[in-house]
Amino acid sequence: MGLLDHVDLELLNALADDHRATVVALADRLGLSRNTVQARMAKLERSEVFLSFERAMSPKALGLPIEAMISITVHQADLPRITAELAELPEVLQVHGLSGQIDLLARVAARDTQHLFEVDARILSIEGVERTETSLVMGEVIGYRVRPLLESVRAESLRPESAPRSS
Known part of the structure; x- marks a missing residue:
């Protein structure tokens, strides 16, 4: 297993x-x-x-009630440097590397929409970032969880091995 x-x-x-x-x-x-x-x-x-x-904290409690997901398309050769520069932006909470047309997906927090606009502009100003697309987070409908996956793996581990098929 x-x-x-x-x-x-x-x-x-x-x-x-x-x-x-x-x-x-x-x-x-x-x-x-x-x-x-x-x-x-x-x-x-x-x-x-x-x-x-690390204890998870709400950006709202820190005065940053706006959350957004920013899809980022980059010049592939610059990906490691771009990722390092994104890590320097305090408003960037999380970044995932993706396959497909979008290279990176950043979760960011902002004080208001003007601040979000400024964060997006700083991301766009990173050399090698070709394009961004910003979507406001309207609410979390399923939070990070592993319980259902854990229960599925536990149930599978408790199942007896399948009996060999006879011919």
Whole structure:
């Protein structure tokens, strides 16, 4: 099944239920020793199972209520430098590299539409950026989640192997 075994999946499920759970609480819940849970957590961390441990904060709370997605088309040879320059813009929250006609998709935050216009202009001024297209975020309809995927993988791991077909 890959790098995760049944115990790893149960540990991830417990963390999905309570992402602030302590190692001791996880050990109690799963019936494992504290050392086992700590070792498993360290293994999962080394295997890059966990994304950022940075606390997610609302840009609204920081005075930036406008969010937008900016599609960016770039000169391919300049992609690494452009990405580095985008990382220097504080309003850029996240950037994904894409296949297809759009090269990068940036999630940005702004104080108001004028500020958003200025952020877009700074992105366009980066040498090698050919074009941008900005879409305002009207609301989040499905937030980042892994619970359904985790449950699907757990269910699949618990299924008995298919019986060999007879000829």
